[in-house]
Amino acid sequence: MQFVESALKGAFVVEPERLPDERGFFSRTWSTREFAEHGLDARLAEVNISFNHRKGTLRGMHFQRAPHGQPKLVRCTMGAIWDVVVDLRRDSPTFKRWIGVELTERNRRMLYVPAEFAHGFQTLEDETEVVYQMSTPYAPDAAGGVRWNDPAFAIDWPDAPSVICERDRTYPDFVA
Numbered sequence: 001m002q003f004v005e006s007a008l009k010g011a012f013v014v015e016p017e018r019l020p021d022e023r024g025f026f027s028r029t030w031s032t033r034e035f036a037e038h039g040l041d042a043r044l045a046e047v048n049i050s051f052n053h054r055k056g057t058l059r060g061m062h063f064q065r066a067p068h069g070q071p072k073l074v075r076c077t078m079g080a081i082w083d084v085v086v087d088l089r090r091d092s093p094t095f096k097r098w099i100g101v102e103l104t105e106r107n108r109r110m111l112y113v114p115a116e117f118a119h120g121f122q123t124l125e126d127e128t129e130v131v132y133q134m135s136t137p138y139a140p141d142a143a144g145g146v147r148w149n150d151p152a153f154a155i156d157w158p159d160a161p162s163v164i165c166e167r168d169r170t171y172p173d174f175v176a
Contacts, residue, residue, distance in 0.1 A: 001028060003038045003112075006101075008087045008094045010114040012038065013101055014073070029075065029110065030133065040112055041071040046134040052079075052123045056162030060120010061086060061146045061155075061171075068142035069115025071135040079128025080104040081121040082158050086146065089116045096176070098155050103130075118146050120168075122157055147171040 002015040016027040035042040050059060061084070064070040074083055086098040102124070103109050113119045121130065145168065148155065152174040161169075 001031065001034055003034075003040075006099045008085065008097060008099055008117070009092065011085050011087075011099065011117065012040065012112040014110040014112055016108050016110070027108070029108075030073070035112075041115070041135040043135040044133055045137045046132075048132045048134065050130040050132070052128045052130075052163075053126065054163050055123050055126050055128075056159055057123040057128070058120065058148055058157070058161035058164045058168065060084065060168060061118035061148055062120060063088060063116070063118045063144050063146075064136075064139055064142040065144050066116070066142075068136065068139035070138070071115050072113045072119065073110050073133040074103065074113060074119070074121075075108070075110040075131050075133075076103040076105055077129050077131050078105050079126070080106075080124035081128060081130060082124060083111050083121045084119070084155055084157075085111065085113050086118040086153050086155070087116075088118055088146075090176070096152055096174075098153050100156070120148060122159070122161065124158065145171045146174050150174050152176070
């Protein structure tokens with residue numbers, strides 16, 4: 001695997017390396033050792049799937065409050081998404097900055113999302129599936145979020161959402 005650190009320290013785009021042969025290719029998408037060697041949380045507590053019927057579906061921007069921070073590895077296994085993370089670490093030089101990465105079933109890229117980052121995505125195709133590998137268990141009482149269009153972050157989404165749940169649409173303005 002190739003680990004490419006993003007402009008937000010601790011957030012990585014992970015590119016699986018392909019070992020091709022006459023059948024197709026083989027590729028490793030997880031290695032506790034390789035993730036740990038890059039200083040990433042290599043625990044694996046949960047694996048979750050999000051399936052989305054319609055292009056333009058927006059999920060996010062979610063996080064878990066300390067001490068239940070939830071590092072995750074995100075991969076699109078069917079379709080395509082615009083995957084976004086926002087740095088919510090108040091002591092970080094990139095506080096409130098965001099990055100977006102296109103993850104598709106074709107490019108097989110993954111995005112490592114550290115704790116204390118908000119995460120969300122917008123589907124770029126109908127019938128899109130996203131797999132999350134979580135380093136810590138979900139803690140409902142620690143769940144939080146920021147609004148997808150909060151001016152504090154000015155995230156550049158591909159389109160206005162066609163499907164978004166009430167909770168994600170109505171988070172209050174972020175207060176630093």
